[in-house]
Amino acid sequence: MVKRRVGSKGQITLPKQIRELLxxxxxxxxxxxxxxxxxVLRARRGIPLEALRGRLKSPxxxxxxxxxxxxxxxxxxxxA
Structure with missing residues (x-):
């Protein structure tokens, strides 16, 4: 477990080890x-271009x- 303080703007800093693992x-x-x-925090992964195929209805x-x-x-x- 890692402890962090919330800054005046509501921000936290993720430790380097966690950023690297994610x-x-x-x-x-x-x-x-x-x-x-x-x-719960999860890294948002990029979407492969193939996953977008067929989503656009315009010819x-x-x-x-x-x-x-x-x-x-x-x-x-x-x-998600």
Whole structure:
């Protein structure tokens, strides 16, 4: 167990050992889940491009950043 203080902005620093074990690098994302009064932290993994195939309903080669973002969020929601 590792003890950390919450800063004035509500932030904590993850120890290097934990960041390394989770494979977190600067800019990486984490998922926080509240479970019965405890917070569970998980590293958010990248989505393989193949998982996005078929998510976009538009027949055009690139339907736009908004639709691409929506498709990515749908896949992430399924992983969570």
């Amino acid at each position: 494979g977190l690098e600067p800019g990486g994302e984490v998922l926080l889940e509240l479970r019965g009064g405890e917070v 055009v080669p690139f339907p736009g950043k908004d639709k691409e973002r929506q498709a990515r969020e749908q896949v992430w929601a399924q992983d």
